[in-house]
Amino acid sequence: MEMRKIIGIFLAVCFVLSVTVASVSAAPWDKDKNKRDDGKNRFDNDKKKFDNDRKKFDNDRKKWDNDRKKWDNDRKKWDNDRKKWNFKKHGNDYKRWNIQYMKWYQMYMKWLFGYNKFFGSYHKYY
16 A cells, blocks of 8 residues: 555656646747846837838839830830831831831830839838
8 A cells, every 4th residue: 555655646746747847848938038028129020021121112113213214215216216107108117117116015015004003002102
C-alpha cells in the first residue's frame, strides 16, 4: 500500500511538472523582457507598410509620366503627318500610312485607358 502512495505522489508530481512545462512553452516569447510595449508601437508596422506602398505607387506614377511624354511626342508626330496628308492625293502610300496610323492609334488608346485607370486609383488615395 505504501508503494502505491509513493507511485501516486510521483505521478501527480510528474503531471504538475508536465503541465507547467507545457504552459511555459506555449507562452509568447519576447526577445527583450525588459521592454514594455503597452501597444505604443502597434501602428509602426502599418505606417512602414503604407510608406512602402506609397513609394511603390510614386515610382509607378513616374513610370507612367515618362510613358505619357513618349506617347505625347508620338501623337504630335502622327498628327503632323496626318496634317500633311490632308493636302495630298490619297493613293496606296496613304493607305499604308493610314493602316500604320490606325495600329498606332489602337495601341495609344489601350495605353491611355491604362493610364487613366492608374491615375484614377492614384488620386483616390493621394
